[in-house]
Amino acid sequence: MSKLQPKVALGDGFLEAFAAIPRAQQKAVMSFVSKFRANPRAPGINYEVIRNARDPNFRSVRIDLNYRGIVLSPDQGNVYVLLWVDKHDDAYAWAVRHRCQIHPTTGSLQLFEVDHEIEEPEISDGSATVTEPAETKIVPNSETLQVEPSAEPLFNLDVTTLLSLGIPQERLALVRSIASEQALEKVEARLPIEAFEALYLLAAGTSLADVLQEYAAPTKAGPVDIEDFEAALEHPATQRRFHVPEDEQELGRMLNAPLERWRVFLHPSQRKLVERKWSGPVRVLGGAGTGKTVVAMHRARWLVSQSNWLKGARLLFTTFTSNLALDIADNLRKICTPEQMRRIEVINLDAWVSQFVKRNGYQSSIIYPGGRDKNYERCWSQAMALASGELGLPDSFYQEEWQRVILSQQVRSRKEYFSASRIGRGVALNRRQRADIWPVFEEMREQLARGGFVTAEDAVHYALELLNQGDDKRSYHAVVVDEGQDFSAEALSLLRALVPEHDNDLFIVGDAHQRIYQRKTSLKQCGINIIGRGRKLKINYRTTELIRRYATALLEGVEVDDLDGGLDGTQDYRSLVLGQAPVVQNHVDMASEGQWLVQQIEQLQSVGVPLSEICIVARTNRLCSDYEAVLQSHGLLTHTLSRQKTDDRSQEGVRFATMHRVKGLEFRCVMMVGINDGVVPLGVAMKSSQDVVEQRLTDLNERALFHVAATRAVRYLYISSHGIPSEYLKV
Template sequence: MAFEQMRKLAVSSKIFTQINGLKDDDKQAVSVFLNRFRMGGDIELIPLQGASDYLLALPKQDLALVLKLVGNVYLTMWVGGRQQAVAWADMHRCEINSRTRSVQVYEVSTRAQEKEDKQKPSLFEALTDEQLFSIGLPEERLAVVRAVTDESGLVGIQAQLPERVYEMLTWFVQGESWDRIVEAYREDVEDQKAMPATESGLLDSGHFRIVESEEELRDIMDKPLAQWRVFLHPSQRQLVDRRWHGAARITGGAGTGKTVVALHRAKHLVELPDWTEKDRLFFTTFTRNLSVDIEAQLRTIVSREHMKRITVLNIDAWLATFLRQHGCAKSIVYPGKAESVYERAWRAAMIMKPMDLEFSDEFYRDEWEEVVLPQHCHSAKDYMFAPRNGRGVALTRMQRKAIWPIFEEMRMQLNLHDALTVEDASEVAIELIRKTYPNGLFRAVICDEIQDFRPDTLRLLRALTADISKEDPFKEGDLFLVGDAHQRIYARPISFSSCGIEIRGRSRKLRVNYRTTDEIRRVAETVYVGKTVDDMEGGEDEKTGYASLRHGPDPIVHKAESAHEECEWILSEIEALLKSDRGYTESDICITVRTNEQLALYESLLSGRIHIRRISRDSADDPELPGIRISTMHRIKGLEYKVVFVAGMNRGTFPLELTDKEDRDQTSLKQHRRAEEALYYVACSRAADVLFLSCGGIPSEFIPAE
């Protein structure tokens, strides 16, 4: 068929969701129809009466598709039964805003307009009419917006506003400055991929996707569950497509789409026209399980051929492999189990502890892990002049001299076992890379959960790829770092610049939570009320993200006397969820606990009553597999579920009470507390729709007041 006969088609995110609810034969009918329509097939379109001039198509009997022609593009708006399709068209307007030129869809309310309450000020009284119109508010909606006096009122009129307008008004209510809101919108509009243009208006990439090929349409229709694969909010899209002239950093609270941006950035880079056969991209993260999940997600958006250009591995696994391949016979060892090489070496080193100093054993351990290893002190002189910022206890030169033999002995013990700490292993790798691969090993490195990286691994990342801010001619690549300091559960605060990574002018923050309801977001953030968190560049960050655009029930709190009683309650709630009309399946529900011991206990109490599936450390969680998920809080980091039970929130268990609390200094105790708060934030923010918080004993201080 001639190219001139083809029609330009855009699939909407709304229809994307509706297709998922159709029967298989109806899905097939819609898919066949859309492809035939796009290819220029002779198809009857029935005009519908109304201000929006919709067109009705009938893929099969009693299955209707609502279309809208905007310029040279047909927008798919709604799919379902014919009567319902006509009713939807009567209730919704689709038009091009005269101010912003954007295509807007919103509900035309048939209810009587509420009169403005003169006793209460309008929530938007600080904004002029012109300011409201400038972000795309339809003039006919002005009175409705002016009548809003509180946040619940804004939620109540959500359907009556274009989604982008509702989003920006929500930003304003949550404390964002109007100038920043307008600036963000202007940045989106100026990005042609974020707001692609038709002959008469702009399409929001978060709601519409112009289909470029039959293969793309087939892929969209075959896998309609994961909307993130297809639709990116304009603020996300511009971060993906931007030509960053150096290392870039993307931050944002849980649910703001940071990982989605990182995944699409990888796809964007390996599909660049100038990507050669020698070019490689490294996608890394801190933990093994996260890298497993990321690789599975990448394979849903990147072709098999392009995946050959990408290496996905957690940083420690990559480091061990690299050293082994380059002749280093030493193994990398980690602190942890009592009989590990690391812990046996430390016990042997503590024999060198000076008897005339009254520091605790834990003090020496912290000194080793927080001063000696990060700063690569290999001699007494190195240690003598090493900064000890934040350690809390000052040391004289004589005291440092007396302490140094402990650390010297530790390295000797490790050497006897042909072992290296990860910090020293990173130092060896960096030297190897600089000598052998002066331009780095990869054209680009993308790193998720960057807040959990140690200084040595940050320096390793810098060595792995060239700093393109210093290159001429410019070739897109370098570092793309994604994270959130509020979710730091492993590493201590550190600034990028101190590790040789310069991001000034190339840092952006995602500000809207698209995953969780606002009710869940508020509860998740309670541990940070009145507190600040470092911004990974020497400053402080107060906000974890702004309000979610979604709303739902308040999180449910239950206090049981025992774990057995708590599990009986969990079972009853799960049964009710699965029987409800909300369509939840087993794989939509996850139970998470703080420790591995709790995991074994709760798994044993629930098994046999319901189908339980423990989330593997070695493979991605396949939503197609049946079973209620159960996991520790560390394992579900980076995942999301419609329903989450944060269970076993007992005093002493969560936050976890330290057995050696008396031996730790205030800095160490503060860091432990922050890590536990971050785990609470991570666990709660995995829930999209419903959150349950429970204990089986004395309640934790983290359990909200009922």
């Protein structure tokens, strides 16, 4: 954009303040912002100097008789930043408490609170020695933090290092006086967000080298012009808090959903993944709440918006379950233009395979195990009639052998079964035993063929054969995969075949700590080479640190893979807000548990948490129905989440969802209920196999399911049980 044209940016704080004002006034603000963006120097805009403001570039603008906006309006350049909107006196008070300036070392635009009561001592850039008074009093948010002279400083860093991390010059003494993580949290508002984040990670144990790599200013960067606000708006650290709308349509989308920050503001580590030309497949790991799905959606949008995107080419965005695909499609429409959405196909892989094979003349009906299809169970019952009682193998063994060996390796004959790999199976078999077992699987194949049925695994292999033979020319220019940890080896091989190998071809995000459906697979074994292109997101933006620790503790000591044959730990995974500890309660019976839940919900309502931001999560659909009846008997509105629809938060009522359905969602408060012995982990699932390997796998999946449910909570997590509590609550 030319410097002669005005550049108008919106801060995330402006959107937050806008969301808090009454709807009637929001219309006036929206009208003003639209006019302001078109011409910030229009005659009708009345700029006023703010008396006592610590930032000389702050001006107020009139919205209507009662409301004022706060604008950063530098004397030089042609940049304007909408920072805040509020009632007249409150807007002015906010302006007096804040400063927005370009950091002289990093070049990013920073917003933070200032102290009107005291002046903090400055520290020279050329010296690492800090001269401080014997006692420093700090006033963060009306609280006084007393720092004793004898307290050991938390950060023993020289001035150059602190500045490179984005610490403002006037905050150096404050940072050097901090003696604990609690003291650091109390002064969060008085530090720019990226500076606080870097310090918090250091305090949590992240190495200085890692923090410097992620947050420090480039060592070869040239001098920073602290008056060039247009250049500052291009800085990645700036763009996590300030955004210049591309056009009137994007501005409208921002103002219509002001609290959905993920639509616009990306952390620099996320933006690096999104806006980059990759030389091949990319795998992005990240714990719950790190924004993997957000990154995947922005990546899809960025790819199809590039000028070199092939005309008529399509991008496939796929995930494992149908409800997640619905949620993703709904959210993509919030950030993409209609033209961009026409280039993106969002569908879960099972549905895609079904459509693909049918389009290519596949006559068989795809059926699924696990009670999802009576036809499948009937075929299996007929096959099991041939099981040999002399072998002494339980029914569960045959089911597991069918899924883990026969279907995954496409074994079609007894000879192939003799040579099939059984690595990871808990029961060893000799050649004679395999021969005795084979008739069951042969009969299952026969029963499926007679009924005109096919398993989902066979359908995937058939689709893969079609693609490898070139019989179907339909292909995609790029594929984006969410929840990659849940895909089987054959599914990942299919995705590799769907797109030609070239730059920016495959983008896969996942977290094996949240694997609740499949065994682990290796990308490299599926033909997906990510060497040099494996990345990890480490900051949890959703849950508080105490919730994160609780949810992660259940997986401690368990080896979790990185989707490519290695291991993925949680030692570098952090949240930036400590928050309050999860509340865990056991009750005598369900009635008393229900009464307690109602009391907690009423208390949450009293502090402004709407019912639609409270989700009660249970292990099964039956339990959801039971607890929903309890709440309804107390006069509370409820709403059960559907697998076929996205959640409309404008519909009032406490949400109900199973642990599987809640995956991919988030709520201000999550209440995990009925966490009883025999329910979590689910007794039926744990007893379904006598194979110790399968039992261990099932336990890991159940732990991951608990972890997934707990990490849906943004601020409050309640966990309740009645009778004998689950063994998982004893961790």
